[in-house]
Amino acid sequence: MAADASSVPTSQPALRHDWTRAEVEALFALPFNDLLFQAQSLHRQYHRPNSVQLSTLLSIKTGACPEDCAYCPQSVRFETGLKKEPLLDVEVVLEAAREAKDNGATRFCMGAAWRSPKDRDLERVEAMVRGVKAMGLETCVTLGMLKPAQAERLAGAGLDYYNHNLDTSPEYYGKIISTRTYEDRLDTLANVRAAGVKVCCGGIVGMGEEQSDRAGLLQQLANLSPHPESVPINDLVQVAGTPLKGADSLGGIEFVRVIAVARILMPASYVRLSAGRTAMSDETQALAFFAGANSIFYGEKLLTTENPQNARDRALLVQLGIQTEGAVAPSAAAEAGAGCGAGAAAAATSCCG
Numbered sequence: 001m002a003a004d005a006s007s008v009p010t011s012q013p014a015l016r017h018d019w020t021r022a023e024v025e026a027l028f029a030l031p032f033n034d035l036l037f038q039a040q041s042l043h044r045q046y047h048r049p050n051s052v053q054l055s056t057l058l059s060i061k062t063g064a065c066p067e068d069c070a071y072c073p074q075s076v077r078f079e080t081g082l083k084k085e086p087l088l089d090v091e092v093v094l095e096a097a098r099e100a101k102d103n104g105a106t107r108f109c110m111g112a113a114w115r116s117p118k119d120r121d122l123e124r125v126e127a128m129v130r131g132v133k134a135m136g137l138e139t140c141v142t143l144g145m146l147k148p149a150q151a152e153r154l155a156g157a158g159l160d161y162y163n164h165n166l167d168t169s170p171e172y173y174g175k176i177i178s179t180r181t182y183e184d185r186l187d188t189l190a191n192v193r194a195a196g197v198k199v200c201c202g203g204i205v206g207m208g209e210e211q212s213d214r215a216g217l218l219q220q221l222a223n224l225s226p227h228p229e230s231v232p233i234n235d236l237v238q239v240a241g242t243p244l245k246g247a248d249s250l251g252g253i254e255f256v257r258v259i260a261v262a263r264i265l266m267p268a269s270y271v272r273l274s275a276g277r278t279a280m281s282d283e284t285q286a287l288a289f290f291a292g293a294n295s296i297f298y299g300e301k302l303l304t305t306e307n308p309q310n311a312r313d314r315a316l317l318v319q320l321g322i323q324t325e326g327a328v329a330p331s332a333a334a335e336a337g338a339g340c341g342a343g344a345a346a347a348a349t350s351c352c353g
């Protein structure tokens with residue numbers, strides 16, 4: 001079968017939503033080459049194998065969050081030296097979105113460090129969504145927990161995606177966050193779905209969890225029905241002052257395993273390399289693409305942590321022969337200069353994935 005960027009996948013096995021923990025753990029236990037072969041084979045049945053989608057993420061309200069997510073420098077509970085910023089003006093956000101589009105992004109994600117949005121703030125976010133959408137970009141926001149009526153308002157503004165991560169396994173979750181429950185998160189996801197907005201939902205690895213927790217996270221995601229359309233996988237970026245500073249890091253091989261298992265469990269979804277790419281070698285990222293990652297955050301800041309320089313990303317994609325979905329190819333984007341940097345400020349591993 002043809003296997004280049006122009007090939008259109010054909011045969012597609014049915015999606016499953018009944019994965020057991022033992023089945024997911026058995027995938028993790030496969031020899032690395034067998035796991036990658038399985039993931040790549042399935043990937044080709046659902047996606048163009050040499051294509052990646054670019055999303056750009058902007059922090060539209062930074063810091064002073066009342067939640068206690070142990071990985072997050074935006075929590076008001078940790079001394080991280082983060083500069084707080086109130087909700088940005090709509091025009092500032094639209095300017096950043098224009099720049100992201102010029103640099104090849106097809107989706108613009110806006111993250112606010114809130115437990116949940118207040119109705120008066122939502123009005124400004126709705127204006128941002130309308131403005132970004134009018135540019136022809138897909139829109140995504142992450143604003144914390146959402147009530148049904150708030151999800152409907154965002155849907156009415158034309159929101160395409162809502163990001164809300166499950167973070168980790170249900171068993172490990174209590175070690176990471178105490179101010180909202182796993183059930184709260186599932187409720188928000190259900191409210192988003194009910195409003196007809198697509199779901200962006202993933203998690204964070206490298207938080208000191210066991211492999212069984214990583215399996216538990218992916219099992220939860222894969223048993224959502226429908227699967228999240230977009231699955232961001234973050235490798236913890238440790239920030240001084242947060243409780244997870246000093247956690248054991250995962251290593252590239254295990255990270256790639258996570259990507260491969262996510263691809264096998266949710267073959268039709270976009271699996272996104274999110275936080276942690278700056279510290280990853282080109283080789284680890286190349287393996288992650290082979291394992292089925294087909295989306296990245298693009299732009300030199302990811303909320304408040306560093307993301308790879310645009311030039312490094314463009315060079316890597318060109319080297320791998322990977323094309324970007326939609327507007328601008330990496331080589332053309334190279335002429336357009338730097339990506340979105342306006343006001344981007346919190347942990348790549350905040351609620352925004």
Ligand code: SF4
Nearest residue numbers: 065069072113350351
């Ligand atoms: S991850 Fe989100 S909810 Fe948690 S502290 Fe950070 S900004 Fe707040």
